[in-house]
Amino acid sequence: MPVKLIRIEKKGPALKRTQFGCLSDVHTLNVTRGCEFRCSYCYARGYSHSPAEGLVLLYSNLPGKIRSELDSPRRRTPVQHVAFNTASDSFQRHPDILKVTYDSMKQILDHGIRMSFLTKGWIPDRFIELFSSFPALVTAGIGLVSISPHYRQIFEPGAATAQERLANIERLRSAGIKPHVRIDPIIPFYTDDERGIRALFHELAKRGVEQVVLSYLHLRPAILKQLKRELPSTTYRLLAGCYKTQDVIEVGTSTKTKLCPLILRQKGYDRFKRLAKDYGITCLICACKNPDMAGQRCLRPSPADNKIPGGPEQLSLFPC
Numbered sequence: 511m512p513v514k515l516i517r518i519e520k521k522g523p524a525l526k527r528t529q530f531g532c533l534s535d536v537h538t539l540n541v542t543r544g545c546e547f548r549c550s551y552c553y554a555r556g557y558s559h560s561p562a563e564g565l566v567l568l569y570s571n572l573p574g575k576i577r578s579e580l581d582s583p584r585r586r587t588p589v590q591h592v593a594f595n596t597a598s599d600s601f602q603r604h605p606d607i608l609k610v611t612y613d614s615m616k617q618i619l620d621h622g623i624r625m626s627f628l629t630k631g632w633i634p635d636r637f638i639e640l641f642s643s644f645p646a647l648v649t650a651g652i653g654l655v656s657i658s659p660h661y662r663q664i665f666e667p668g669a670a671t672a673q674e675r676l677a678n679i680e681r682l683r684s685a686g687i688k689p690h691v692r693i694d695p696i697i698p699f700y701t702d703d704e705r706g707i708r709a710l711f712h713e714l715a716k717r718g719v720e721q722v723v724l725s726y727l728h729l730r731p732a733i734l735k736q737l738k739r740e741l742p743s744t745t746y747r748l749l750a751g752c753y754k755t756q757d758v759i760e761v762g763t764s765t766k767t768k769l770c771p772l773i774l775r776q777k778g779y780d781r782f783k784r785l786a787k788d789y790g791i792t793c794l795i796c797a798c799k800n801p802d803m804a805g806q807r808c809l810r811p812s813p814a815d816n817k818i819p820g821g822p823e824q825l826s827l828f829p830c
């Protein structure tokens with residue numbers, strides 16, 4: 511379905527401070543409301559303030575707002591880290607979205623502030639050039655669950671191809687930035703079989719990826735409706751059946767959700783960890799999305815994490 515873009519003005523503050531898991535004390539910023547990638551499992555599509563299907567709202571005044579907020583003498587809380595597009599994607603393909611995103615990121619970096627993003631899109635060259643001037647300030651995340659084109663076709667139809675996302679990893683690394691890879695959401699019985707995991711790890715290891723963050727799909731009532739509408743009926747029935755007896759709980763924020771059954775997650779994460787060893791990859795379990803298991807906080811890498819052997823020298827990313 512083609513997406514219609516509508517430009518609007520952001521009324522409230524552009525930079526908002528959050529207090530949730532890995533994002534605690536980080537400022538967040540969304541360039542759009544809605545996302546043209548239209549992943550069938552997308553939580554943000556189920557939010558009450560999400561635009562109607564097929565619409566993306568672009569905050570076209572963001573770069574100017576960011577500049578005046580950062581330069582304001584009245585600002586009390588210093589901005590140390592900005593996480594981009596927590597409910598959308600930074601690298602949607604529409605040129606107007608990319609322009610506002612570029613100008614916003616440049617504002618943040620020109621002010622010497624750290625920034626992070628997680629994307630399932632293709633990162634255009636001019637962004638890579640920008641990031642290469644600030645490697646110590648940029649934390650880049652690539653979302654990649656499977657390299658199967660069939661998976662992408664039914665779960666992430668608007669996102670970049672697996673090959674494009676793998677190329678992002680190579681291009682970021684050559685710009686002095688070591689991206690982390692997020693395998694999220696793992697779809698039970700669909701993307702957690704040994705063959706699929708090995709195929710993904712093989713491609714990641716070839717590109718020097720040493721660590722991935724794992725999390726299984728959460729199901730929220732609004733997502734169930736989306737999945738029913740957009741997935742092949744057998745795939746939908748298998749997924750819905752898997753979560754059917756799970757309690758609805760609150761995870762982190764006040765959002766009601768169902769976790770994948772614990773036994774399936776434990777077995778699945780163990781499978782990922784066992785296979786990862788063959789490729790020299792370490793797996794972290796996302797603690798924010800697995801509150802009933804021991805996990806790790808994943809957004810903030812240690813200062814050494816962005817260092818590429820033989821790559822340009824970088825300053826420390828985070829003081830902790």
Ligand code: SF4
Pocket residue numbers: 545546547548549551552553554555597598599630669
């Ligand atoms: S890329 Fe992220 S925000 Fe965009 S549709 Fe997919 S899950 Fe939602």
